[in-house]
Amino acid sequence: MTRQRTRLSRIAGRAATGLVSAGLIAAMVLLAPSAAATPEADADAAITAAWETGGGEGGPLGPRDGGVYPAGEGFGQKFAGGQIFFTPETGAHIVTGAILEKYEALGGPADSDLGFPTIDEGPGRAANSRNSTFSAPDNPVIFWTPDTGARVVRGAINSAWDALGGSAGVLGVPSEDEMTNGDVLTQKFTGGEISWNRKTRAFTTVPPELADQLGAIDVPSDATSAINAARRAAGGALGPLGAEEGAQYAIGADGVGQNYAGGKIFYSPETGANVVTGQVLAKYESVGGPTGDLGFPTASEADGGLAPQSRVVPFAAEDDPVIFWTPDFGAVIVRGAMNAAWQKLGGATGELGAPKGDQTDHGNVVTQQFNGGSISWDRTSGKFSTEPAGLQSQLVGLQVPGADSPAAPAPGSAATADADSGDKWYSWRWWWLLGLIPLIGVIALIAVAVLRNRRSHEDDGFGDDYADDRYDRGYDEPEYKQPEYGDREPDAPQSLWASAPAVSEVPAFGTISAGPDPEHRDESGDYDTDEDTGDYDSDEGDELEELHAPAEDLSFDSDPDAVDTAPTRIESLSEAPAFDPPTTAVWSGYEPDFPSGRHAAIQDDEPEDPGWTSMRLADGDRYRAPEGYPIKADTKSGLYWAPGSPGYRDTEAEIWFASEEFARTNGFVRAD
Known part of the structure; x- marks a missing residue:
């Protein structure tokens, strides 16, 4: 019994060992193909087969020069006498000599627009010629002869060349690559030339009678x-x-x-x-x-x-x-x-x-x-x-194209004027509305300061004394005056604060400075200015200079009855009145999004003198320079004019700058 059991154990062990070995062999057989089936392995196999078909090391390609490498959407391999390129769609094909040099000079399979070769390089129909075709949608061919070299023929011209007999036809072989002149492609051959207009889709030829044979050609457009x-x-x-x-x-x-x-x-x-x-x-x-x-x-x-x-x-x-x-x-x-x-x-x-x-x-x-x-x-x-x-x-009588089409000003262009009033208002992009948050805060702080100032005057009686002293020194109460030009709403606000721009007009906050005193006019009612500099001229001397001090120094009228403390209605952009230069409140410290042609957003670098800004918007009289801002600038053209330069007096300003340096800093170019 013991011997029988031992024999059975040996038989069972051998059977188990055989089953395991068979399983391992089966697994290797099943798994080996999937492990080897990679794109590079497929390319290697296809390229090797093409090489061996061409004679292997003893053929024109000679021995391998390195392994298979990625090339564009496929693979390539170098040999002593040329290369083989492969994709699953085109297969593996041989390219050598001058055709290979032309192919690689144009970028090869990775960087040219020829694609991969679709046939092995071989003899053409003309004597001593070679050619290879490629996979791009316009069916290009590289054609070579010893006399003309390697030339690419493709697209409509290749279709016409084939229709006229190709290299064995009347035109012969290509002598130059295609040339482009506007919408016309032209290629010369040893027996003439073919031209094709991509807009009219018509052929012309030399000799011209050949074009009659090309009318039936349907050139695909992809x-x-x-x-x-x-x-x-x-x-x-x-x-x-x-x-x-x-x-x-x-x-x-x-x-x-x-x-x-x-x-x-x-x-x-x-x-x-x-x-x-x-x-x-x-x-x-x-x-x-x-x-x-x-x-x-x-x-x-x-x-x-x-x-x-x-x-x-x-x-x-x-x-x-x-x-x-x-x-x-x-x-x-x-x-x-x-x-x-x-x-x-x-x-x-x-x-x-x-x-x-x-x-x-x-x-x-x-x-x-x-x-x-x-x-x-x-x-x-x-x-x-x-x-x-x-x-x-x-x-006179000129026909206008698209005259019946509705006007559609381009977004961000300067063609956004108000058709009723003629005033130029520019569209603000929505994100500038974020500037309202700090602006409202500043207005609230100013209102609190004014109210506290009134209380202090009422308590100690200083306000009346200050007001009397102010008038004794020759100052007049700033007030809003209706200008003699421009369109105004009949109920325009009459106080200095009410004449400031509405909250919806100003995208961010800054400083406020007052314009020149209304009383500084000549007998004609115009402002007395220097024609060369555009500055306001006055016999008042230091008094006028003191009047133009920063807004912080001007303060407000301390008389409680003379201060307009009523809340200012927030007006829409189209409702806001234009500014009159004598009483304009100049807002600075923000960067409006003007249509500026080639210029970026305006930069507003502050000058060294606090209270004054490097620029101010042109409002009211756009031809007369505000004091301290003699430089005119136009946002649409990107030009600026300095006093004395040609066209200065006749140019309408959109922005005034304190100096040419600030104008150039903001990207403007001097007009002369």
Whole structure:
């Protein structure tokens, strides 16, 4: 019995060992393929098979030169006599010699727009020629002969070349790469040339009779091919666009965009693919880009024709807008009646020159300033007026594109004037409303201080004495006076505090200083100013200088009956009255979001003298300089004028600066 048990144990042990071994072998067989099935392993296997088919080490490729490496969306491997490139879609294909050099010079599989080879390099139909085709959507081919070298033929021109017999046909082999001139692509061959207009989608040829054979060719239009062509026309990776950033993205229903390090390309089936860069791109996107009211660009950014430098891009909106850029005035939109008239008068190279700022609306009249004058158009009458006036006669009967379209001022542009009053008010972005919080706090503190000041005067009787002494020294009570110009509400507030801007007008808080005394007028009622400096002139001497001291020194009238302590109604922006320069309360210390063309938000660096600011907004009389602020500045053009400079007296200011230094600090350029 003991021996039988021992034998059974041995048999069972051997059986168990056999089962374990079989299981391990089965597991290795089952798991080994999945462990080896990686993209790199697949590429290695396919490349090795292609190499061995081509003769291995004894073939034209020779021995391996390193292992398989990632290349773009696939893989490659180097050999002594060339390379093999692989993707699962294209397979593994051999490229050698001059064709390989051309392929890699254009960026190869990773950085060119050719894609991966779809056939092994082989002989062409022409004698002593070689060629290889590639996987890009526009079916490119690199064709080589000893006389012409390696040339790329692709897209519409490749379709036309094939239709005319290819390298064995009348045109022969390509002698140059494609060239781009605006919307026209042209390529020369040993027997002639082919041109294709991407907008009209028409072929022209040399000899011209060959074009008759190309009418039936249907050239496909896809976003990727069009974007690649636009990038090549702009210089490719070495041009202003630079390296590609990210993948293509959808815009609207059928538009496509592609970002690059130096700009963007926008595509739609109607407009094709077009390049926009730099400040033109920044301006375009600030008004909504391709989804805004300008639409898609209809041509790539091009030279604007002005020396030393200018750029222009047209857009697809019905009123034929363009964005025109110069170093002096930045990127400016010209559209509709303004663009039609400007082009009629010679555009940027005509008498008017470059645009200085976006158009502005004054009721039914549209106006735009240019370097050499201005154009105005009345929507109601359809008539133009110009400065110089002699240009007006050339615009009689001019058709205005998009004249029936509703006006749609671009967001952030200067075309936001009040159509009823003609006053220029600018839209504040919603986040400036946060400035109301500290402003309300400051107003509350001032109100408390005024009330406490009144109580102190009532207790000790100092207020009356102070008021009497003040008038003995020749000061008059500041009061609001109705100006002789501008539009006013009939019930405009009459106290100094009530004449201050409404809370809704001022986005942040700062200091307050008083303007010049109303009594300093000449016999005509105007302010007596120095024509050269714009400063107020007075025989009062030190008294006038003392009057213009900071607001903290002026204080308020200590007479309780003379102080307006009634709460000031918070008015909307459109309700607030304009300021009269003699009694204007100047608010400073905030940065309004003016439409500023190429300039950033205004900086307000405080001067060394406390109580005075580096700038003040132009209100009331915009031609006469407030005391201490002789520099005129215009936010739309980005220019400033100093006393004595050409155009100073005739220029309407939007901002006054204390000095040229402060104007330049805020990005303005001297007009002369």
